[in-house]
Amino acid sequence: MDSNFTVTPELIQKLLEKHGTEREKKLLKYYKGEHDIVNRTFEDTSKPNNKIVTNECKRITNISVGYFIGKPVSYSASKENQAYMEHLQAVFDLNNEQKVNADLAKSASIYGYGIEVLYTSESLAGELEIKFAFLDLEEQDILLVYDRSVEKNLIMAIRYYSFTDVLTGNLTKEAYVYTEDAIYQYKQSDDGMELVDAEPHYFREVPINVYYNRDNVSDFEDIVTLNDAYNILQSDDINESEYTNDAFLLIKGMIADDEDIKDMKEKRVIHVEGEDAGVEWLIKNLNDTWKENLKTRLKNDIHSISATPDLSDASFGGNVTGEAMKYKLKAFEDNRAAKEREFKPALQRRIRLITNILNYLGNAFDWREIIPTFTANLPKADLTTDDVTKLVGAGILSKDTARSSVAAIEDPAYEAEKVQQETEDYIDLNTPKEVNIDDEQDAEALQGNK
Structure with missing residues (x-):
């Protein structure tokens, strides 16, 4: 839309009418294992109709998210910005930032995008708290509105959902509209959307x-049809197996009645x-080799198109070198x-929105000073304590890096402070105390003790 707009009930109603969520609903069903094969029916209801789901969609999302964000994002800043980093870390800890990031990455893997909302609240102590939360698209729908500029700036977002009142049983539709300066609450009425409340916010952007995921698509969106084909092959294999178990006895040269069959x-x-x-026995000949080859081809195509490795492949075991694994x-x-x-700019925007509130409270921080760093969650051999000790002793590894390499140390900086404090305490305990002799009597007493 054009960036010069006025939030009105008519505008909100029109936007909601244009918004479709069929794609998101289908992708969620496939992630949860509700594939098309589940709804398959045959005209002959006596025929076996197995509905086997091999959920490649869920496997792809889980392995992709684990590799991408299994190790939490780390943040760094210069020594001059340590106070700023401490403010940010306090906000991150308050909001369980690592869990929110994982939820956003999972949502982006399923739908092609994940969404969070930022807001402020008051603590029990009366202090302002900066909050952010993951918005689950299974529970609500989100409509995003951008301007027509080259930057494609987000100028409005609508979060809406329906709920049933426990007491009255009435179904109500509610919508929250977010703009760069205010949050509007609307409810569905007989006349359309009705404004209930409007409050300003101080994030200076749409909160x-x-x-986004790569190309703004789901990680498994391109292999849905392949997964359907694999499900059909698996299900029909079981169906044919049941057919074989129900084989007929073919007798040539006589007509047998029920009494004859009983006697036999x-x-x-x-x-x-x-x-x-x-x-x-009259049975159906099964071409097992052809079907297994076809399933293998489908599996290979799924791994190839989704760019996810087959970890059950025997070549992943044994003594594979690091370079070969790469x-x-x-x-x-x-x-x-x-x-x-795609993920990094969104994290930086989160930091910018948080910083806008921190600066509103009297600070002068620059969000560009904080650098997010991602680390692939790839298994690797950890250094033993002896290895670390030898590398430090040889001057190859610094003590800070050595502490980071030890799994038992969660906070290397805090551990360094504890070591320093223990060193100072040891020096204090083992340093002889100076004796001040103020007068002659004290000196004689001291001499007598000697």
Whole structure:
């Protein structure tokens, strides 16, 4: 839209009418395992109709998110900005920042984007608190409105949902509209959307933050049809197996009634006459090799298109060198790097919005001074304590880096302070105290003690 707009009930109603969420609903169903095969029916209801779901969509999301954000994002600042970093860290700790980041990355993997809202509240002590929270698209819908500039700035966001009143049983639709200076609350009435409340905020931008995935698509969106095909093959394999178990006994050269069949079962003897007479099982011949090859091709295509490795592959075991592993994960790493390029600007915008409030409270911080750093969650051999000790002793590794390498140390900086304090306490305990002799009597007493 044009950036010069006025929030009105008519505008909100029109935007909500234009908003569609069918794509998001389908992607969520596939992540949860509710694939098309589940709804398959046959006209002949007596036929076996197994509905096997091999949920590649969920596997792709889980492995991609784990690799991308399994190790929390770290933040750094210069020594001159340590006070600023402490303010930010306090906000991060208050909001469980690592959990919110993981939820946003998972949402971006499923839908192609994840969304959070920033807001302020008052603590029990009466202090202003800066909050941010993940918005689950399963519980609510989010409509994003951008301007027509080259930057494509977010100028408005609408968070809306429906709920049923417990007491009255009435269904109500509610919407919150976020602009760069205010938050509006609307409720559905007989005449359309009705304004309930409006409050200013001081973030100076729309306090809705969007974290996009690579190309703004789901990690598994391109393999949905492949997953459907694999589900059909798996289900039909079980169906055919059941058909085989229900094989018919074919008797040539005689017509057997119920009494004859009963007699055959009891005596376990079948007597037939004639040149062409015989007895055999009538079963369907299964081309197992062809079907297994087809399933293998589908699996390979799923891994290739989604750029996720098959960790069950035997080549991932054994003594694989680090360089060889890098080449095997090349496409996976490229995907992770693309995610990082999309995720980082959103983290910086979060920091900028938080900083706007901190500066409103009297500070003069610059959000550009904080640098987020991502680390791929790739298994690697940890250094032993002996290895670390030798590297420090040889001057190859600093003590700060050594502390970071020890799994038992969660906060290397705090650990360094504790070591320093212990050193100072030891020096104090083992340093002889000076004796001040003020008068002659004290000196004689001291001499007598000697």
